[in-house]
Amino acid sequence: xxxxxxxxxxxxxxxxxxxxxxxxxxxxxxxxxxxxxxxxxxxxxxxxxxxxxxxxxxxxxxxxxxxxxxxxxxxxxxxxxxxxxxxxxxxxxxxxxxxxxxxxxxxxxxxxxxxxxxxxxxxxxxxxxxxxxxxxxxxxxxxxxxxxxxxxxxxxxxxxxxxxxxxxxxxxxxxxxxxxxxxxxxxxxxxxxxxxxxxxxxxxxxxxxxxxxxxxxxxxxxxxxxxxxxxxxxxxxxxxxxxxxxxxxxxxxxxxxxxxxxxxxxxxxxxxxxxxxxxxxxxxxxxxxxxxxxxxxxxxxx
Numbered sequence: 001x002x003x004x005x006x007x008x009x010x011x012x013x014x015x016x017x018x019x020x021x022x023x024x025x026x027x028x029x030x031x032x033x034x035x036x037x038x039x040x041x042x043x044x045x046x047x048x049x050x051x052x053x054x055x056x057x058x059x060x061x062x063x064x065x066x067x068x069x070x071x072x073x074x075x076x077x078x079x080x081x082x083x084x085x086x087x088x089x090x091x092x093x094x095x096x097x098x099x100x101x102x103x104x105x106x107x108x109x110x111x112x113x114x115x116x117x118x119x120x121x122x123x124x125x126x127x128x129x130x131x132x133x134x135x136x137x138x139x140x141x142x143x144x145x146x147x148x149x150x151x152x153x154x155x156x157x158x159x160x161x162x163x164x165x166x167x168x169x170x171x172x173x174x175x176x177x178x179x180x181x182x183x184x185x186x187x188x189x190x191x192x193x194x195x196x197x198x199x200x201x202x203x204x205x206x207x208x209x210x211x212x213x214x215x216x217x218x219x220x221x222x223x224x225x226x227x228x229x230x231x232x233x234x235x236x237x238x239x240x241x242x243x244x245x246x247x248x249x250x251x252x253x254x255x256x257x258x259x260x261x262x263x264x265x266x267x268x269x270x271x272x273x274x275x276x277x278x279x280x281x282x283x284x285x286x287x288x289x290x291x292x293x294x295x296x297x298x299x300x301x302x
Contacts, residue, residue, distance in 0.1 A: 005055035008088035012061050015103045019123045020092040024048055030183055031266070048184045049177075054168050056176040062086060084110060089147075089170045090118045092161075096128045096151075098139040105207065108143045117147035117170040121163065124155035178253045189216045190294065192263050196231050196257065198205035199258040200244065203251065208243060211236040211284065213293040216281065227269050232276045234283060234293065241277050260282035 012020040026029045028048045046061040062083050084090060092111065094104060111118050122136050133151050141149065149165045152159040184191075193214040200212055218230040233255075235241055245252045252275055259272040283289035 001043050002055075004173045006171040007056040007058075007173060007174050007176050008167050009058045009060060009086065010089040010167050010171075011083045011087040012059060012091045012093060013084065013107065014093035015107070015222055016093055019154045020061050021046075022154070023091075023093065023121070023123060024059050026154050026157055026182050027059065027160060028183060031262075046184070046186060049182045050164070051176060051180045051182075052180070055171065055174075056178065057164070057167055057171065058177060080281055084114050084116065087116060088172060089167055090114070090116050091121050092118055092144075092150050093121045093123050093138065096106075096124055096133065096136050098135055100139060100143060106141070111144050118144055119163075119166055119170075120144070120149045122149070122151040123154055125151045126156045126158060177276045188267065189219050191266065192216050192219070192259075193231060193267070193294075196233065196255065196259040196273075199255045199262075200233060200243070203254055203258070205243065208235065208240050211240060212244070213283065215293055221269075225269060227267065227271050229263065229271055230276075231273065232280050234279055234280050234289075236279065236281055236283060238279055241279050244277050248255045 012024055014020055048059045048061070050057045050059065052256065060083050069250075086147045090111065120140055122133070122140070124131055128136075132155075137149050137151070140146075147170060149168055150163045152157060152163055155162070178185075193216045196216075197212065197214040200208075200214070205214075213234040214231055215234065216229060216231045219227065221227045233244055233252075235244060243251065244255075246254070256273050256275045260271050263273065264271045280286075280289055283293070
């Protein structure tokens with residue numbers, strides 16, 4: 001008798017910079033969500049798909065839950081918190097520590113209000129001694145009614161198969177939502193824009209990245225197979241524009257070269273990437289600009 005497939009949605013939540021995007025990329029075996037060491041890298045909800053003989057997990061990578069300082073921040077927190085009510089399982093990622101701060105306690109309050117099974121995922125265990133992990137589990141186990149507690153290292157791919165097995169345990173039986181070749185529902189134009197933003201995040205000074213957005217204005221394939229991609233990096237100040245461009249265009253060239261290489265690997269095609277830089281003051285507090293750059297403020301509180 002054939003085993004019934006299990007299919008459902010699993011949300012990854014947690015404070016900024018705990019490794020949600022890195023974990024999702026390694027679980028599906030392909031880089032879709034951008035990553036960086038800077039907090040609040042993920043701004044929108046990103047959906048990816050893992051399909052195997054057990055069924056299908058649709059992962060939802062959410063922005064880090066944090067104290068919002070502008071409309072963009074409110075939008076990001078709203079996206080993350082609303083996702084909790086729409087999934088079959090929640091993966092709460094935390095750092096390996098016995099200290100539970102105000103940010104984690106705020107997330108625990110949110111989780112205690114939902115009936116969805118919560119899996120505590122203690123990430124980055126490759127950075128601590130093995131004997132310390134039990135202390136981290138003990139510190140967290142009573143803060144929430146966890147269905148499972150799974151220590152992992154997303155980067156080193158430790159215990160990821162165990163985590164997948166745990167997730168499938170809590171998904172309902174039913175057919176797959178997507179065909180087996182689907183990896184993400186993200187449009188390629190959006191993925192390209194995010195890859196450009198990732199390279200900017202990694203190469204620019206700390207004060208600039210939070211104030212940038214990237215928009216792909218044009219994406220067109222030539223008869224010879226070369227794909228032209230025109231993208232604009234939006235920043236909030238003239239001084240930032242100068243830093244992004246760099247002396248003689250050197251920084252913009254570095255960002256473009258790094259992004260083009262990754263886009264070519266992802267699309268398996270030759271890419272002609274052209275970048276421009278525009279200043280849009282206080283765009284993170286403008287409903288119109290936020291919508292134009294892919295963050296719809298109307299979704300806040302809906």
